[in-house]
Amino acid sequence: MAEQVKSGSQRSRKRVFSGIQPSGDMHLGNYLGAVKGWVQRQHERENFFCIVDLHAITVPQKPDELREQTRSLAAMLFAAGLDPKLCTLFVQGHVAAHSEGAWLLNCVTPLGWLERMTQYKDKSAKQESVSTGLLDYPVLMAADILLYDADEVPVGEDQKQHVELARDIAQRFNHLYGETFVVPEPVIPDTGARVMGLDNPTVKMSKTFAHIRGHVVRMLDEPKEMERSIMRAVTDSGKEIRFSNDPERAGVNNLLGIYKAVTGKSKQECENDFADARGYGDLKKRVAEVVVAELTPIRERYDELMADPAELDRLLAIGAEQAAAVSAPKLNEIKHKMGLTVPTGSGL
Numbered sequence: 001m002a003e004q005v006k007s008g009s010q011r012s013r014k015r016v017f018s019g020i021q022p023s024g025d026m027h028l029g030n031y032l033g034a035v036k037g038w039v040q041r042q043h044e045r046e047n048f049f050c051i052v053d054l055h056a057i058t059v060p061q062k063p064d065e066l067r068e069q070t071r072s073l074a075a076m077l078f079a080a081g082l083d084p085k086l087c088t089l090f091v092q093g094h095v096a097a098h099s100e101g102a103w104l105l106n107c108v109t110p111l112g113w114l115e116r117m118t119q120y121k122d123k124s125a126k127q128e129s130v131s132t133g134l135l136d137y138p139v140l141m142a143a144d145i146l147l148y149d150a151d152e153v154p155v156g157e158d159q160k161q162h163v164e165l166a167r168d169i170a171q172r173f174n175h176l177y178g179e180t181f182v183v184p185e186p187v188i189p190d191t192g193a194r195v196m197g198l199d200n201p202t203v204k205m206s207k208t209f210a211h212i213r214g215h216v217v218r219m220l221d222e223p224k225e226m227e228r229s230i231m232r233a234v235t236d237s238g239k240e241i242r243f244s245n246d247p248e249r250a251g252v253n254n255l256l257g258i259y260k261a262v263t264g265k266s267k268q269e270c271e272n273d274f275a276d277a278r279g280y281g282d283l284k285k286r287v288a289e290v291v292v293a294e295l296t297p298i299r300e301r302y303d304e305l306m307a308d309p310a311e312l313d314r315l316l317a318i319g320a321e322q323a324a325a326v327s328a329p330k331l332n333e334i335k336h337k338m339g340l341t342v343p344t345g346s347g348l
Helices: 028-041 063-080 097-106 111-115 118-125 132-146 157-177 223-231 247-263 267-273 280-307 309-337
Strands: 015-020 046-051 088-091 152-154 185-187
Touching: 015 132, 028 063, 028 247, 028 280, 046 063, 046 309, 063 088, 063 280, 063 309, 088 309, 097 132, 097 309, 111 118, 111 132, 111 157, 118 132, 118 157, 132 157, 157 185, 223 280, 247 267, 247 280, 280 309
Parallel strands: 015 046, 015 152, 046 088, 152 185
Antiparallel strands: none
């Protein structure tokens, strides 16, 4: 029989699962808010980063665009510094245990649990017809998490309910079939920076508004375009370059926050760096310099990976193999406990 499931308290490191949907172009807010922190902390936890292409198709997609966006996101994450030797980065659709595990969990998940999901109700209300996949999205997400016995799942508030459902499914399965799953904890992460729109510092920098010129800095923008976007950033009529909670100074606060997140300096050190500045023009120029210096090597490495499909495939194959090494035995354990036959030599 498989050994008893181990939680993070019994492992040498906590296990963390993060899902990333391949949609839109990654921008500075995505990078500073999440990815830069993932790279810096990838040695502290046993991290599984999953590009959730199966989740993406719960709403209509253009196939060629989805394929391109999936590979583009993978290349960007590798280029930003996620290292296969330190973490596992893989495409969800490359690991069959996810879709098979979702079916098995479907069979222990009451329909009413899915119908109460806030996101399903919101999205279905906006469409004349919805796919079964949209309703079942949270069970696939539960399989993503539970197959890896993840201790922690970093999510935004909008996804917290789905992690709570994964907890409910894990507890129900454990009750029906015996201890099988670690019950995961949703974690609202302390983001590296909450980057606001350059054109409107009262709203979060978002892919939704990426079509508006000057709203975002895209990771793939040329340096001159990055500079132009930052130099056009909204500020105020003052001159003082200091952090402030004053809503009227949101633009300056946003630029200082970007500078702080990129450089890793303290608030006081950031303010000291601009003590002799002659105005907001100096602030914008220096922020543009550090952003360009930070993103240029990432963009160059991204271009190399996108120009070398074999290398990108090699890296993704490593991730899929690492993920399968954990998820396949777990899938066999689930099947065995539910009374299904499993391959000979599976260890069960």
